[in-house]
Amino acid sequence: MTDTCGDKTRSSAGLMAEMQDKYGQLVEETICADKAHLPRFPSPPSLRESERPEAMREFEDRVQALVDEYVLSPFSQKEIKETIKNKLDSTVLDMQAEATGYRENVKKWLEFKKEMLEQADNTSLHRWHKPSGLYYLTPPNKGKAITDNNPYVNIVDLEEFDVAAEVYPPFDHPPVWDKASMIRWMEGGHQVGLGKANEFLGQVNVDKQRAKEEALGKRVPAVAEQKETDLHKLKEEIRAYAKEVGFPAMGVTKVDRRYVSPGMDEEIKYDTLIVFAHEIPVEEMKKVGDPDAPPFVAFTSYRDGGQAVHKVADFIRSKGHECLARVSSDGAIKYSPHAVNSGMGNYSTYGICIIPEVGTRTKMTGILIDAELPLDEPRDYNIEEFCARCRCCQKICPAGAIPKHERRFHGVMKRQTYHQRCWEYMATTFECMLCVRVCPFSVIGYQDCMRALPPWYWYNLHRDEVDAEFLRSPWTAEE
Secondary structure (H helix, E strand, O other): OEEEEOOEEEEHHHHHHHOOOOHHHHHHHHOOHHHHOOOOOOOOOOOOOOOOOHHHHHHHHHHHHHHHHHOOOHHHHHHHHHHHHHHHHHHHHHHHHHHHHHHHHHHHHHHHHHHHHHHOOOOOOEEEEOOOOEEEEOOOOOOHHHHHOOOOOOEOOHHHHHHHHHHOOOOOOOOOOOHHHHHHHHHHHHHHHOOOOOHHHHHHHHHHHHHHHHHOOOOOOOOOOOOOOOHHHHHHHHHHHHHHOOOOEEEEEEOOHHHEOOOOHHHOOOOEEEEEEEEOOHHHHOOOOOOOOOOOHHHHHHHHHHHHHHHHHHHHHHOOOOEEEEOHHHOOEOHHHHHHHOOOOEEOOOOOEEEOOOEOOEEEEEEEEOOOOOOOOOOOOOHHHHHHHHOHHHHHOOOOOOOOOOEEEOOEEEOOOOHHHHHHHHHHHOOOOHHHHHOHHHHOOHHHHHHOOOHHHOHHHOOOOOOHHHHHOOOOOOO
């Protein structure tokens, strides 16, 4: 074997021998740098010990002098030891003082925990109280059994559902718009549409503040001395009065604290919850999307519903019972799950409860009462059968916040709405409500929606047993 480069020819043995020569000469002889257009490799520089710069020598000498004077000097070591001892003694005293305070905090925490354990049970949830920075146990969750056994909630993994309730509890809506800009917008719009500037915000804040003060004991409404003992009668009297002030639908259930926002349990002092659906007039709902109509549909229902629920609460107190009103806008309780548990309706495609009396034309409120009112049971209204075939809300949603299909979410099969998309859209429009506007249950009515379904999807609404002859008969929309 030979290696040829120009006129030079060498054997492999000679090449191996020459590899023992200097590195630079080997490269020059084995690579045709000119023809291959490769750079010539310079010889490596010779290594030699560099001298320290004058500034570095001066610095090191000064450091060495300081070490000799203050560290290595016998006299200085004694002073240093005394200084260190004094510092250590001071540190020990500080640590003892801190430890005393720490032990006091631990004692308070153990007392607090003992009190929590005495009032809690195995249904209680661990929650984080943001203002205090402490974790706490909720009172017993009386509504858990109702939700767990509700066939219309569609729980597929109860353990996952329970864990998610502690890790991802409901939360209040984030501030999605600039408050000052919203107030200016509200004032002008309300002046034109309602005749009064800031009509919505003023009254809603008054009702919300009253509810919070009553829940925290800062405001104590008068309660009649004579108490109504017939709880069935009391329930029907509440229902009748609520209908008079704008609540066509009502249900009674137990609070499921998995649907209570974190830090709000102290305000939820009673376990029995009365849920009310405040009706938005269908004539007003049909104005949604009209550029010439003021878009205050939901806002006016927040206002009117808040005023009405306090009226009902005062009515209950006149019957001798303690109660606490909760308005729609406070974010303490998720009302839709409790409405489903109380048999008021079933879940819609976009997650809220469709109620036969009003569809989704509603802002729900609630009252916590000290009485053990008779509970309402969940009911099947066949609403899911209609929603699965309709999906008008999903098709029209401008934010893409409503999913087409249900998915597993925190242990439940559901159509989980993308709330962030909805809130982001609301931040620039202040009100949308298109999902409610196109919902047939809201603008056409429950009965007509059911008539639009083939009979085999709705016969059980009217009969306890299957009527075979009815199902075999020709179907018409007038049935």
